[in-house]
Amino acid sequence: MTSAVATTSRFGTPQVLLGLSIAILVIVVAVPVLLIFVNAFWVDGHFNVADVIKVLREKDTYQALLNSLILASGVTVTGTVVGTFFAWLVTRTDLPLKGAMKVLFLVPFMLPSFIGALAWKMLLSPRSGYINRFFIEVLGFDGPVFDIYTYAGIIAVETMYLFPFVFIQVAGALERMDPTLEESARISGADLFTITRKITIPLVLPSILSGALLIMLYSMAHFGTVAVLGIEAGIYNIPTLIYEKIHQSAGSFNSIRTGTVLATVLVITAAFILWLQNRVLARGRYQIIAGKSFRPTEVKLRGLRMPMLAFCLAYIGFTIVLPTATIFMVGGLKTYGLPFAAENFTWENYRYILFEWDLTRDAIWNSISLGFAAAVITMFAGVIISYVIVKMKVRGKGVLEFLGMLPFSVPGSVIALGVILAWSGKYGVNLYNTVWIILVAYIARYMAFSLKANSAALEQVHDSLVEAARASGATMWQALRDVVLPLVRPGMLAAFFLIFLPALRELTVSVLLYGPTTRTIGVAIYTLNEDGETVYSAALAGIALIIIIVGESVIKRLFKGAAGRKG
Amino acid sequence: MAEVSIRGLGKRYGAKRVLDDLELDLVDGECFTLLGPSGCGKTVLLRLIAGFEAPDAGTIHLGGQCVADGAAGQVVPPNERGLGVVFQDYAVWPHMNVADNVGYPLKLAGVDAALRRERTRAAIAQVGLAGLDERLPSQLSGGQQQRVALARALVSEPRLLLLDEPLNNLDANLREEMRFEIKALQKKLGITILYVTHDQEIALGIADRLAVMDATGRLRQVGTPEEIYARPADDFVFRFLGIANFLPVRRVGDALRLGSGSDPWSGPPPDRPGAALAAGFRPSDVLLARSGPGLPGTVRRASFLGAQVDYLIDVAGTLVRVTTPSHECVERDLLFVEGETCRIGFAAVQWFEGDVVAGVAR
Numbered sequence: 001m002t003s004a005v006a007t008t009s010r011f012g013t014p015q016v017l018l019g020l021s022i023a024i025l026v027i028v029v030a031v032p033v034l035l036i037f038v039n040a041f042w043v044d045g046h047f048n049v050a051d052v053i054k055v056l057r058e059k060d061t062y063q064a065l066l067n068s069l070i071l072a073s074g075v076t077v078t079g080t081v082v083g084t085f086f087a088w089l090v091t092r093t094d095l096p097l098k099g100a101m102k103v104l105f106l107v108p109f110m111l112p113s114f115i116g117a118l119a120w121k122m123l124l125s126p127r128s129g130y131i132n133r134f135f136i137e138v139l140g141f142d143g144p145v146f147d148i149y150t151y152a153g154i155i156a157v158e159t160m161y162l163f164p165f166v167f168i169q170v171a172g173a174l175e176r177m178d179p180t181l182e183e184s185a186r187i188s189g190a191d192l193f194t195i196t197r198k199i200t201i202p203l204v205l206p207s208i209l210s211g212a213l214l215i216m217l218y219s220m221a222h223f224g225t226v227a228v229l230g231i232e233a234g235i236y237n238i239p240t241l242i243y244e245k246i247h248q249s250a251g252s253f254n255s256i257r258t259g260t261v262l263a264t265v266l267v268i269t270a271a272f273i274l275w276l277q278n279r280v281l282a283r284g285r286y287q288i289i290a291g292k293s294f295r296p297t298e299v300k301l302r303g304l305r306m307p308m309l310a311f312c313l314a315y316i317g318f319t320i321v322l323p324t325a326t327i328f329m330v331g332g333l334k335t336y337g338l339p340f341a342a343e344n345f346t347w348e349n350y351r352y353i354l355f356e357w358d359l360t361r362d363a364i365w366n367s368i369s370l371g372f373a374a375a376v377i378t379m380f381a382g383v384i385i386s387y388v389i390v391k392m393k394v395r396g397k398g399v400l401e402f403l404g405m406l407p408f409s410v411p412g413s414v415i416a417l418g419v420i421l422a423w424s425g426k427y428g429v430n431l432y433n434t435v436w437i438i439l440v441a442y443i444a445r446y447m448a449f450s451l452k453a454n455s456a457a458l459e460q461v462h463d464s465l466v467e468a469a470r471a472s473g474a475t476m477w478q479a480l481r482d483v484v485l486p487l488v489r490p491g492m493l494a495a496f497f498l499i500f501l502p503a504l505r506e507l508t509v510s511v512l513l514y515g516p517t518t519r520t521i522g523v524a525i526y527t528l529n530e531d532g533e534t535v536y537s538a539a540l541a542g543i544a545l546i547i548i549i550v551g552e553s554v555i556k557r558l559f560k561g562a563a564g565r566k567g
Numbered sequence: 568m569a570e571v572s573i574r575g576l577g578k579r580y581g582a583k584r585v586l587d588d589l590e591l592d593l594v595d596g597e598c599f600t601l602l603g604p605s606g607c608g609k610t611v612l613l614r615l616i617a618g619f620e621a622p623d624a625g626t627i628h629l630g631g632q633c634v635a636d637g638a639a640g641q642v643v644p645p646n647e648r649g650l651g652v653v654f655q656d657y658a659v660w661p662h663m664n665v666a667d668n669v670g671y672p673l674k675l676a677g678v679d680a681a682l683r684r685e686r687t688r689a690a691i692a693q694v695g696l697a698g699l700d701e702r703l704p705s706q707l708s709g710g711q712q713q714r715v716a717l718a719r720a721l722v723s724e725p726r727l728l729l730l731d732e733p734l735n736n737l738d739a740n741l742r743e744e745m746r747f748e749i750k751a752l753q754k755k756l757g758i759t760i761l762y763v764t765h766d767q768e769i770a771l772g773i774a775d776r777l778a779v780m781d782a783t784g785r786l787r788q789v790g791t792p793e794e795i796y797a798r799p800a801d802d803f804v805f806r807f808l809g810i811a812n813f814l815p816v817r818r819v820g821d822a823l824r825l826g827s828g829s830d831p832w833s834g835p836p837p838d839r840p841g842a843a844l845a846a847g848f849r850p851s852d853v854l855l856a857r858s859g860p861g862l863p864g865t866v867r868r869a870s871f872l873g874a875q876v877d878y879l880i881d882v883a884g885t886l887v888r889v890t891t892p893s894h895e896c897v898e899r900d901l902l903f904v905e906g907e908t909c910r911i912g913f914a915a916v917q918w919f920e921g922d923v924v925a926g927v928a929r
Contacts, residue, residue, distance in 0.1 A: 464658035467619050470645040471652035471729075472672035472719065478646075482671070486662045 013476050014394040021385040022396075025403040028444045032418025033267065033410055039421060040260040055261045064241040065265060067151075071226065071237055072219040074155035075162055079219075080212040082159060083166025086315075089308065091174040093299045096309050102171065104316050106164055110552050111320070112505040113161035114224025114522070115541045118529055119323030120157050121228060122330050122538070124148035128337060130326070149233040158225050160319040162218055166211030173207035174200075192299065206280050213277040220269055221411030223508040227526065238262050239413040239508060246417065246512055256421075263414040271409045324545065331539030349539040360540055362517060363524035370435060370520065371503035374442035379495045381443070382450025383458075383488060387480075389451075390458040391466075407447040412508035415444045419513065433515030441509045446499040453498055457491020458484075490559075497555045504551070505544055570595045570630060571616065571727065571761070577624035577637060578611055585611050586784045589625070593727075594776075598753050598760040602770040602807065603780030609763045611784075613729050616761065617652050618645035630726055646675075648727075651720030655732040657712040659704045659719075665691060666700040668715050672723040690722040691715075693752065710741045721752070728753075730762045734769060746773055767808050771796065779804045802919040805847050806928045812853075812887040815925045816844045825862060826883040826925075833862055834913045843921025846913075850877070850890040854912040855901050861910035866903040878903060882911065885925045 043051050055061055089095050090102045108116075123131045124146050132144035147153060181203065185195045223239040230236060236244065242262050245255040301308055329340055331349055338344040353360035388397065389404055410418075419441040423431040431437035461484055469479035507522035514523045521544050528537035571593035578586040585608040593599045603609045614620045615635065616627060622637035629650075634643040660668055670687040678686070691697060694714040704712055713733060720728055730749070734742040750773050753760050764770050770777050771792040778789040781803050788800035799805035802813070816832045817824045818841065823832035837844050854861070855878070867886065868879040876896050878889045889911065896902045903909060 462656060462658065464654040464656055465660060467617070467645070468652065468654060468658040468660070468716070468719070469671070470619070471617060471648075471650055473646045473649075473675040473723070474671075475644070475646055478675065483660055487660075 014388075014392050017384060017388050017392065018394050018396055018400060021381075021388045021400050022403060024381050024385065025400070025406065025447070028440060029406045029410065029415075029447065030403055032415060032422045032444065033406065035421040036260045036263045036267070036414060036418045039257060040264045043257075052261055052264075055258055056265075058258070060236070060241065061258060061262060064236045064238050064262065067226075067230075067235055068220055068237040070151060071154055071158070071222075072216050074151065075158040075219040076212050076216045078155060078159040079163040079215045080166050080208060083163040083211060083215075084170050084208055086163075086312070087167045087170035087174060089312065091171050093301050093308070094305065095301065095312070096305065101312055101316075104320070105167055107316075107320055108161045109164045110501075110548060111161065111324070111545070112224065112507070112522070112548070113158065113222070114228055114507050114526065115327060115505075115545065116161055116323050117157050117225040117228035118525070118537065118541060119326040119330075120148050120153070122326055122534070123322070124153065125232075130340075148229055149235075151235065154225055154229050154235065157229065158219055158222065161225075162215045165214040165218070166208060169207040169211035169214075170204055173204045177203055209280045210277050213273050213280065217270055217273045217277075220273070221266055221413065221508075223413060223511070224522075224526075227507075227511075228529065238266050239411070242413050242417060243512055246420070256417075259417050260421075263417050266411050266414055267409065270411055274409050327538050327545065328542045330535060331542040333535050333538075336534040349535050350543070353536055353540050354543065357536075359519065360524055360536070363519040363521050363540070364543070366435060366438075366518060367504050367506075367521040370438055370442060371500045371506075373439055374446060374503050375496045375500040377439075378443050378446050378450045378499050379454075379492050382447060382454045382495055383492055386451055386454035386458050387484070390455050391461075391463065404451055407444065407451065410444070412445050412506075413512065415441050416509045416512035419444070433518065435518050438510055438513045438518060438520070441513055442499075442503055442506065445506075445509055446503065449498040449502075450495040453491050453495040454488060457488040457494075461487045494559070497551075501548060501551050501555070505548060571759070572628040573616075573625065574628075575625035576612075576615065576622050576627065578608075578615060578620065578622050584784075586615075586622075589784070589786065591778065591786065591789070593759060593761060595630075596757050596759055597775040598750065598762060598773055600762045600764060600770040600774035600777035601780060602764060602767060602777055604782055604807070605765050607780050607782050608784035609765075609780050610731055612780075613731050613761065613763045616727075617650055617729055618642060618648050649723075649725055651723070651725035651728040653713070653716045653720050653728070653730045653733045655735050657704075657709070657716045657736075659707075659712045659715050661704050663704075664700065665696060665702050665704075665707070665715050668704070669718045669722050672719065676723060686722060690718040693721070694718045694748070710737055710745065713737060713745065717749070717752075721756070721758075724756075724758075726759065728758050728760045730760060732764050732766075733762075734764075734766075742769070749773065771808070779807055799917060802845065802847060802923045805917055805919070810850050810888055811928045812848050812850065813919070813923050813925050813928065814846045814848075814882060814885055814887065815921060816846050817921075818842050818844065826885060828883055830862070830883055833860060835916050837918045839918055841920065845919045845921055845923035845925070847917040847919055847923070848887075848913055848915065850888040852914045852916070853887070853889040853891075854914055855889060855891050856910040856912065857900060859910055861912040864909050864911050866905055866907050866909060869903055869905055876902065879927075880909065880911065886927060887911075888927045 040052060041047055041049065056065070086101075086105050090098045090105070095101065121129070123129050124144075126132060126144040126147045126149065129144070129148065132146070135141040135145045136143070148157070177200070182195050182199055185199045190198065221239055222237070223243065226235065226237045226240045227243065230240060242259045245259045248255075329345075330336065332345045332347070333340075333349075334344050334346050354364075355361070385400065385404060388394070389401055419437055420432070423429055423437050423440060425432065431440065465483050465487070466479050469483045470476070474482060505522055506520060507526060510520040510523045511526060514520065519527065521540065525537050525541045525544065528534075528540065571591070573589060573591040576586055576589040577584070589612070601609045601612065611620065615622050616629075618634065621640075621642045622635050624637040626633055626637070627635040629648060632643075633641075634648055635641070660671075663671070666687055669690050670683055673683045673686060688697075688700070691700060694717050696711060696714050696718065699707070699711070704715065707715065713736075716733070733749075734745050737745060746769055749760075749762075752758075762770070762773060774792050776789065776791055777795060779787045779795065781787050788795055788804045795804060796808055799808065802811075805811050815826050816837070817827070818837075823836070824830065825832045832846070834846060837846075862882050864880040864882045864887075866878055867881050870877045871893070873893065875890045875892050878891070880887055880889055891901055
């Protein structure tokens with residue numbers, strides 16, 4: 001590893017950048033996380049583990065931990081099975097319309113799962129859900145066909161939104177796998193079943209496991225679906241219990257402590273899962289997966305071709321189209337509960353929340369401005385931090401590398417709680433109930449995305465490009481401006497959108513931090529639903545979906561255009 | 568234009584000492600080649616001169632100005648040293664076209680736009696890329712990119728041009744062509760060049776003077792290519808400049824014996840005292856014969872390579888490589904097959920101390 005610039009002076013540009021990077025990460029991420037640990041383990045100025053255990057053994061905390069585990073395990077199993085199956089189907093069989101299917105299976109990634117949960121609640125809540133009512137009222141069933149307010153319901157809904165983690169990883173591995181590995185097994189006389197069992201599955205196992213662990217990580221820390229579907233039936237997981245404790249107790253010491261203990265468990269679990277995933281990926285290195293794209297041998301589905309296509313389309317229709325349509329239709333109803341008939345629909349709800357109601361207009365404005373500000377700040381902070389980590393040789397970098405790992409393993413609800421502890425006036429700055437506290441939390445939450453996109457872009461900028469600029473007479477700043485920045489601009493742009501779009505629909509963090517005038521879109525949808533304003537909630541969710549879908553397509557076009565110009 | 572003066576230079580990375588107490592002088596206007604095996608620290612030396620690294624000890628002077636002082640911890644940053652650098656991987660900026668790449672140093676120097684355009688165009692023409700000003704690097708071949716890098720390094724008329732294995736990534740023909748062009752440009756511009764490489768052919772071909780560095784970062788010999796080729800300071804230098812054969816020779820009283828046996832050594836006499844010696848020679852320095860005087864040998868392998876024939880010959884238990892021009896082999900009936908015996912004599916022999924490993928070294 002060579003440095004772009006060497007210096008022996010004690011205090012130069014590298015030190016300034018390092019200091020700045022460390023300061024950003026310490027203030028935004030490290031301090032809140034540290035405060036959580038301190039609050040969890042220090043009672044009256046003493047280190048106290050016994051008390052932590054006492055908190056963990058209280059019935060509701062214990063049950064929340066158990067629920068998180070049950071839900072996360074369930075979602076991991078179903079999501080992995082579904083993801084692996086579809087990945088195999090679109091890469092290794094002669095399924096018709098494979099390309100389109102591959103794109104469609106990724107759509108759940110861009111849809112917010114809590115909006116999906118809302119839709120499923122409207123369809124399958126035991127008494128008022130449209131599907132259940134159809135079965136009871138029209139088909140004469142005695143009771144609901146499916147109760148969504150159960151573990152199974154929550155697991156099913158989360159699976160719909162999280163299976164792409166496995167799908168992407170496995171489809172990628174299956175596509176990159178050198179087909180000669182399978183062909184040589186075939187020449188050696190193995191049949192297809194044996195090849196799949198002995199060659200293919202072991203080779204893609206690291207990808208399956210790594211995707212499964214990602215599902216686990218997300219599900220463990222997932223707030224939205226459980227909050228929408230679980231609270232009614234008393235099913236709390238760690239993040240929803242943290243929310244419950246903080247929200248209902250108005251900041252009493254005991255509930256904050258319980259929150260910090262739960263958050264600690266969450267951080268440790270997340271760190272463990274990430275560590276496990278790194279190990280799986282590191283062990284997978286020996287896999288003979290070539291970087292090149294080959295044309296793998298396809299399994300002939302024969303008579304199953306059309307039924308399989310129908311199955312995929314039904315799955316997509318059921319999990320994507322149905323809930324989305326439900327949201328838009330309910331959003332257009334005059335009153336929630338009316339049948340979907342032409343005379344019951346109106347544009348009034350959409351007009352009202354867009355142009356008249358301050359609460360929803362504020363929410364849209366808050367989300368857009370917060371998302372934009374967080375994306376811009378995090379993009380620039382990320383590029384500076386990544387630059388120091390990837391490119392600079394300066395003493396004390398190890399500290400920064402460690403701090404840079406932090407944002408990856410801190411779930412949203414933990415960040416929110418930490419931010420409350422740090423910025424509620426206890427240490428001189430009180431941002432509570434302002435947009436600033438949400439902004440700080442967003443920056444912490446999305447720093448990982450920015451670091452990832454920017455360091456990937458910076459790895460591509462070879463040191464000699466900067467050195468050539470220095471030798472041409474450029475100062476370090478000029479070299480950064482003229483060479484590094486233009487070359488990492490695509491990475492920065494990617495970081496911007498990777499932050500801006502998710503921030504538009506953020507719920508987990510904002511729901512813990514919002515004040516009377518600082519609702520975000522996610523919070524507004526969630527609280528309107530809680531307050532029974534179901535049609536307005538659905539209408540706002542519909543508008544959010546439109547913003548998200550338009551945003552995603554704009555980006556796709558933008559990046560396709562950029563890639564086209566390059567090639 | 569400037570001379571370079573390096574005194575007591577030291578550089579270490581952690582516990583690894585890369586350069587230690589290095590002394591070197593470059594004369595104004597010469598093309599100087601630093602030759603050494605990969606990983607020996609020659610690139611580190613270039614980077615220290617360029618200012619990308621700071622020395623731990625010693626000083627570097629460029630044209631009389633001290634640009635680095637390890638003891639005082641003072642370094643002049645690379646942008647203030649007035650150098651041109653050409654990197655092994657071209658380092659052409661992919662987001663700028665040829666003219667922007669080449670004109671960048673002038674832009675930084677504040678040269679006004681009209682003059683800048685003119686000098687940029689001249690530099691581009693100088694390296695044979697006239698008309699490609701608007702091309703992006705991705706639209707250029709490797710050789711063309713290397714020329715852009717060269718033009719960029721030359722455009723601001725630097726006092727010293729540093730070249731770090733600039734021809735490595737080019738194919739053989741292009742490498743030869745570029746080598747001649749760099750030499751021609753250097754003569755025309757009268758610029759001082761430091762050229763770092765591990766390729767002895769390029770080094771010998773391009774240099775006015777060269778230095779051979781060993782794997783530990785020590786300079787073994789400094790001199791003109793002819794001096795170093797004809798009178799290598801030690802067996803390392805001899806080995807590094809081409810395929811080298813070594814035969815062990817013992818002095819027993821006044822007699823010379825080959826290897827550990829009793830066969831006499833019939834080649835040229837040693838130029839130094841000592842009981843155990845090694846005779847070093849190139850494959851082309853061997854005079855091959857079917858019979859007559861000379862050391863007896865057995866042909867172990869014969870390969871016809873077109874212009875010459877390459878033999879591996881067993882001489883008293885030591886294998887040596889011998890190359891003979893094909894026409895000579897035909898005229899003098901020297902086309903041996905494996906297993907035949909022959910006689911070898913020597914056109915030239917270099918003598919070394921006896922601890923050199925016998926056999927062929929590459």
